[in-house]
Amino acid sequence: MQDSSPAKHIRGHADVMVTVLKENMSNFVLAGLLFGAVALAQSASPQSQATMNRDSVPAKAAPSKTARSSRPAEPETAKSKSVKAESVTINMPEGMTREQADEILNELKEIHKLLEAQQKTQAQAAPAPAPVHPASDKVQMSVNPAWEAIGSPTAPVTLVEFTDYQCPFCRKFESDDWAKLKKDYIDTGKVRFVHRDLPLDFHPNAEPAAEAAHCAGQQKKFWEMHDALIQDPSADLSQQGFLSDAQKIGLDSASFKACIESRPFAESIRKDAADANTIGVSGTPSFVIGKTGSDKIDGVRIIGVVPYEVFDKTIAQYLGN
Numbered sequence: 001m002q003d004s005s006p007a008k009h010i011r012g013h014a015d016v017m018v019t020v021l022k023e024n025m026s027n028f029v030l031a032g033l034l035f036g037a038v039a040l041a042q043s044a045s046p047q048s049q050a051t052m053n054r055d056s057v058p059a060k061a062a063p064s065k066t067a068r069s070s071r072p073a074e075p076e077t078a079k080s081k082s083v084k085a086e087s088v089t090i091n092m093p094e095g096m097t098r099e100q101a102d103e104i105l106n107e108l109k110e111i112h113k114l115l116e117a118q119q120k121t122q123a124q125a126a127p128a129p130a131p132v133h134p135a136s137d138k139v140q141m142s143v144n145p146a147w148e149a150i151g152s153p154t155a156p157v158t159l160v161e162f163t164d165y166q167c168p169f170c171r172k173f174e175s176d177d178w179a180k181l182k183k184d185y186i187d188t189g190k191v192r193f194v195h196r197d198l199p200l201d202f203h204p205n206a207e208p209a210a211e212a213a214h215c216a217g218q219q220k221k222f223w224e225m226h227d228a229l230i231q232d233p234s235a236d237l238s239q240q241g242f243l244s245d246a247q248k249i250g251l252d253s254a255s256f257k258a259c260i261e262s263r264p265f266a267e268s269i270r271k272d273a274a275d276a277n278t279i280g281v282s283g284t285p286s287f288v289i290g291k292t293g294s295d296k297i298d299g300v301r302i303i304g305v306v307p308y309e310v311f312d313k314t315i316a317q318y319l320g321n
Helices: 011-023 025-044 046-050 065-070 100-125 168-186 206-217 222-230 239-249 255-264 266-278 309-318
Strands: 080-087 090-093 137-142 156-164 191-197 286-291 294-305
Touching: 025 137, 137 266, 156 168, 156 294, 156 309, 168 191, 168 222, 168 309, 191 266, 206 222, 206 239, 206 255, 206 266, 239 255, 286 309, 294 309
Parallel strands: 156 191
Antiparallel strands: 080 090, 137 294, 156 286, 286 294
16 A cells, blocks of 8 residues: 555655666667767867967968869868768868767767676676565454454454545555455455445545445445446546446435435544544555454565565464465
């Protein structure tokens, strides 16, 4: 689960940007060196040097037109000549000789080789990814048989999720892990999955959505409404959207509307949030996994969207596998 503050929800995007910059740093350095080298060559060109030293260097007589046509051109400056070193071609700026351009290009090639060697060394020295281990953040929480749950009541392991219907990370859990978790453990009778609400303050539609799901539960359609609200990224979390979903899943619309307007589940939703705070949960999605007990769960807390392997290994641990 990500933290409940908006700033911490977006911190991962900043990490992605830093990674992209790191991966392309050698290209930025190479481009900077190229422009810097050309600028230096211009500032130190034979023309500028001749200007600075004109009082101390005797002037040479200009060669005749006949002499120019009868022998190869001297390495003098040019305004728009180009020079090629293997596969790299650049236009020589005014004041740069062919020899200077060749020297710059060869130097840049050597620098590029050093950067490539450094990247290769860093890649070889990078540590292998850490193995996935079961969660170890131990907590204890009470159990209420009235909580909405799916799976066998006698399943040896219980998994509790605290969720927010407006939370994008909760949707990610639904899209990435839910189907496999249900297939591997819930449908096989090994895990009982329990839903609890934790609408975050900065998600104004989360609490009304939670109430809508529980109102559907009055007509035995809690999970149908739950799925409609959280699995569809474009779900309409307004009262009109709730009424539309109620019609789609076959609810009595009049009874459902009366329920969401009277808000009979507001107190139980606040109780879920208070219980979450008691065990150190302040963001969504968050999970508690532990041995099924009659009145409590002794288990571990898992925060945020995690690889499926974390659920797999933690559940296996409590199954004794």
